[in-house]
Amino acid sequence: MPTENEQLWAVTARQAELRAIESALTDRGGILLTGTTGVGKTRLLAAALRRVAAEGRTVVAVGGAGGPETGCAENYCSLTECLDRLESVRRHSDPARRTVVGFDDAHLVEESAAHRLYRLAASGRVAVAATAPRDAALPAGVDKLWVERLVERLEVRPFPRDLVSAILRRRVGGPVDSGTLERLWATTRGNALILHELVEYALADGSLRRVDGHWHWDGLPARPPERLADIVRLRLRDLAPEEQELVNVLALVGQVEYGLAERLGLARAAETLDGRGLVQIEYGGRRVGIRLTEPLTGAVVADRMSGLTAQRLRLQLADAIEATGARRAHDVVRMATLRMAAGRVPEPAVLLAAARTAAHRRDYPLTEHLCRPLLGTPTADAPATALLPAGAPPAPPAADEPAADRDTTAGTATAAPAGTLPVSAAGAAPAADRTDSAWFPADGCPEPGRALRHDVARASLLLGRALAGTGRHQEAEDVFARVFADRAADLLTALPADEVVAAVRDRADNVAWGLGRGTDAAAVVDGLPDGLGPDGTGLRHGFHAVLALLADRPDDAARAGRTVLPGEPPDSPVVQHLLPPAALALAELGHPDRALALVDRHTHDLAAWPDDARLRCLVAVARCAFAQGDLARVTATLDAIGRSDGPDDDLRRLQHALLRSRLLRLLGRPGEAVTLLRGASALPVRPDWLATPAWTLAQLAGALAEAGRPTEALQTLVEAQAARRTSPAHPQADDAVLLEHAVVLAHTGDRSGAACRALEAAQRAAARPASALAALHLAARVGDAPRAAVRAARLADGAGSDLMRLRADHVTALARSDGEALEEVSARFRTLGAVPLAAEAAAQAARAYRKDGRRRASRLARAAGTRLLTEAGCPLPPWADPQEHRQPARTAPLTSREREVAALAAGGLSNRDIAARLVVSVRTVENHLYRVYEKLGITARSDLGGALQGLARHPAGTVVRAA
Incomplete structure (x- = not known):
């Protein structure tokens, strides 16, 4: 059976x-x-x-x-x-x-x-x-x-991402953290057989386990399990020799260009494997890439590959890349890592160039791997061998360490283990066994020369950035402090000003966000040496503007922009550092029109900006356009971020996903937003002033609630709140988390609790009129318009934002139950492009007309709302649905805390896990569950999920706020 x-x-x-x-x-x-x-x-x-x-x-x-x-x-x-x-x-x-x-x-x-x-x-x-x-x-x-x-x-297709999420939660009987869901999706791509085998294996060996109430999986072990590997190999058992060769290449490096496959004589194999669905073709500009369809296939093939085969293929591919000109910066990275994995040590200059490119692409594990040999600081993953140690030549390998055993089964180039390089059998690095005057003094002493000292300083700074990027913040600060204390003269005399400034910014970001010491970060920036020109000036102004935003002083950030920017030429380094926080401050103060004008005035050639600066500016433009209600400019800016010529790194993917999901939710497509936000929440991006993990998870919770998945939404909200407790203070992000909390409560039936959370968010955002008005708008929509109306009108008075004025008019119309005004609001939302909000306002107008006895006007408004809903392709939110207002109260109301406890219990968490998540006692959880059972008329924990789903669709009257 x-x-x-x-x-x-x-x-x-x-x-x-x-x-x-x-x-x-x-x-x-x-x-x-x-x-x-x-x-x-x-x-x-x-x-x-x-x-x-x-x-x-x-x-x-x-x-x-x-x-x-x-x-x-x-x-x-x-x-x-x-x-x-x-x-x-x-x-x-x-x-x-x-x-x-x-x-x-x-x-x-x-x-x-x-x-x-x-x-x-x-x-x-x-x-x-x-x-x-x-x-x-x-x-x-x-x-x-x-x-x-x-x-x-x-x-029969592979499971989509959301279905993988639902299957996994049901299988383990509890909530699964977002990173685990994304890792499982990336590993299996929804293949039912592989997903089934992988999950059952992970449960059996304990790698899929509960951590803080959520199920967590770190990823595949170094050696894939035997049964899973055998299943993967079933698809590969009848490959032709050239097909197997291409599969081996892809298993080692992840992706190759079609031109390289042609050079290796494997173009025909690529075509046949594509026809069989074993590889997928990716188009990017003029380049055509080939990669294995299922990442697990690469892990299995690489694990079973002969060391000599892996060495031969790596060297062949490195030679092919070099023969084609290695025109892209990333080609240098690939050549270096391929030759390193094959036991051939690249030139120090090549290593440093590769490390800089890897850091630029935010591939921090690879950056560390490339920097360690230059610095003579090995890790536990490799023998203690450096290219050019500070005081002596490389040490010979251990006598019992055969050359064939060194690093012959590594996976992809970008996933190479951190560590140092193996040396040749003769005991010296093959490409670094000469005395070059560029690296050593003329007298032949093994003391490093000036060029070496400079590049060691560069490598140290890159290592600090890599350590910060991988979450080892104190190690990173130790490295930075040592470099700035011991090699300050080298930094100032050898490195360009922009490199020194970038290093100081990396250190300040690490201190502020990694260690949570904003004051010390400001001191790092203020300690910039003189003589760095506009780069240093720009960093000082820009970083202090960011700190002003984080201290909830947007006036100070905007004032810096008004004072400094007019005297700067367009696109200058000062503009690049200061413009994004100054523009966001203006938008928060209710003047996104001025912010966008400021951007247009000071950005004449945005494409020429450095990648990081350009991304920050584009994100600021998109957020200002949202605040203005200019969805056309939002869309254009999203396109610019998506087609950026910069590296396709995780930070860019994160910001693009956050902005696009916000647009999708505004357009009534929360299901698509959920997919984007799930991927975004799993990206290994450290928090900064533009995004935090808690903020991302809270947006995912809000999108889940809007998509009609209340239990998942509440569970994700608890995950976001836990992430918030471990993050540095960020007023805008913290208030946004609170506002998403209100959205979740509103969609799960707790409208009174939602209104209270929204009003609390508005109160906390007193220094930021745009955020405060957004919170008041939500409070009014879910049922507390009278309390929001007076303040909303005051906030919109004098604002330069069309959206702020529209929100304030909506709040006023709801407070007055004015049908004509609500119809006008509906038309303005429709013009803006926010069709779901237009439909909601039309439904509210119909209700206002019906209340006044104007039945014909009510029918017309309701018909207009129906047409708008058809156009948007989404339902009304539960608080605006006229059917909801006719539902008799069948059960006693749940408090907000009771809903959270019920959602976590429905997800399979034990009372002890729930208590740890919510920072309450186990007895408190038991008392909450007892009251939930009594109010909902259920007797079993297994009934909670269905009861909460029904409660979200048919809330029982007014829900009271938890004490």
Whole structure:
């Protein structure tokens, strides 16, 4: 009998497909399931046959399709034997009464049997339920079944990201942290078989475990589990030699350009592997990249690859990159890492150039890996060998360390383990065994020369940045402090001003965000030496403007912009540092129009800015455009971020996802926003003044609530609050988390609690009128317009934001229950492009008219709202739905804290885990759950999820605020 887990993977996750199969077997002559290996065709077929048999239909199976517990009348060894028995079956005009024939691997059926099956199906005697690999050559008889529409053809696809999330939560019986969901998705790409095997293995070995109430998985072990590796290799067992060669290359380096594959003689292999779905082609400008479809395949192949094969392929690929000119900066990184992994030490200058590029791309583990050899500071992952140690030549390898054993099974180049380089068998680095006057003094002494000291300083600064980027903040500060104390003269005399300024900024960011010491960070910036020109001046002004924002003093940041920027030429270093925080400060003060004008006045050639500065400016422009209500400019800015010529790094992906998801939510597409925010929440980006992990998770919680997933929303909100407790203070982000809390409560039925949270956010944002008005707008929409109206009008008075004025007018119209004013607000939201808000205002106008007895006006407003909802493709929020206001109160209200406790309990957390999450006692949790059970009329913990879902759809009157 199928286990409960097998039922979960096959049935729970495939309800839509099962309905399609049942419909095809009932209304037509059957179904042909196609798809790639591992998507779950066989289990889906078995589940469908069980359902059909349970409904009383006669089911016969071939080759044990569906398993022994399918409920089949008979099981046959071959299709021919089965058809021999079915020749005498009566014809039925009703497809729902025909005998169902189920079998796997239709592409292996003999031609004669396929033609007989076709004749039986065409004559109405049998219905067919079969599977076949996608794009496989089928027997003519099977092809005729779907060509003549006797059976439906259904492609079974990998699980989408959100479904993987739902499956995993149900399997483990509790909430799963966002990083784990993203890692599992990235590893499996929704392949049902691999996902199933990986999760079961991770549960068995304890790598998928509970941490602080959430299930957590760090990723694949260094060596993939045996059974999982065997499953992956099933798809690779019949590869041609050149196909296997390309798979080996991709397993080692992750991605190669099609031109390199051509140079290696593997272009034809790329085409055939693409046809089989084993590789995917990625287009980026003029370059065409090739990578393995499933990342797990690369890990398995690299793990089993011969060390000599790996060394040969790495060197061949490095030589091919060099032969093509290595025109991109990243080509130097790839050449260096490939040769390092093959035991060949690059020139010190090459190592340093590669490290700088890796740091620029924010690949911090690789940056550290490249810097360590230059500094002679090994890690535990590799022997203690440096390219050019400060006082002596490299040490020889240990006598028991054969050269063939060194770093021959590393994975992709960008995932190389941090550490130092192996040396040659002779005991010296192959490319660094000479005395060069550029690196050593002329007398041949092994003391480093001036160029070496300068590059050691550069490498030290890069190492500090890498350590900060990987979360080792105190180590990073120790490195920075040592460099600035011991090599200050080298920094000032050898490095360009922009490099020194960048290093100081890295150190200040690490102190402020990593160590949480804003005052010390300001001292770092103020300690900049003189003589750094506009770069140093710009960093001072820009960093202090950021600190003013973080201290909730936007006036000071805006004043700095007004004072300093007019005297600066467009695009100057001072502009690059100061303009983004100054513009955001103006937008927060209610003047996004001035902020956008300031940007336009001081950015004549944004494309020429450094990548980081350009990204910060574009993010500021997008946020100012949101504050102004200029969605066209938001869209244009998002396009500019997406097509940026800078490195496709995690920070850019994060900001693009955050901004785009905000736009999607405004347009009524929260489901798409959830997908983006899930990916964003898993990106390894350290917090800064533009985004924090708690802020990202809170936005995900809000999007989940808007998408109709209240339990997930509440669980994610608790995760966001936990992240907030471990982050440095950030008033704007903290208030945004509180506002998303209000959104979640409003969508889960606690409108009173939502209004209280929104009003609290407005009070905390007193120094930021734009944020305060956004919070008041939400409070008014969910039911507390009178308390919000007076302050909203005052905040909008004199504001330069169309959106702020519109929000204030909406609040006033709600407070007065003014139907005409609400219709005007609806029209203005429609002009703005915020169609869901326009539909909401129209529904509120209809309710106001009905309250005044103006039934015709109410019907017209309601019809207008319906048209707007159709245009937006989304439902009304629960507080604006007229049906919600007619629901009788059936249960006592839940407090906000009771909802949080219930959501966490529904997610599978124990009382002790809930207490730890919410920082309360276990007894308090027990008392809350007792009251929840009593109010909802349930008796079991397993009933909480459904009860909360129903409560979100039909809230029971007014919900009281927790004490």
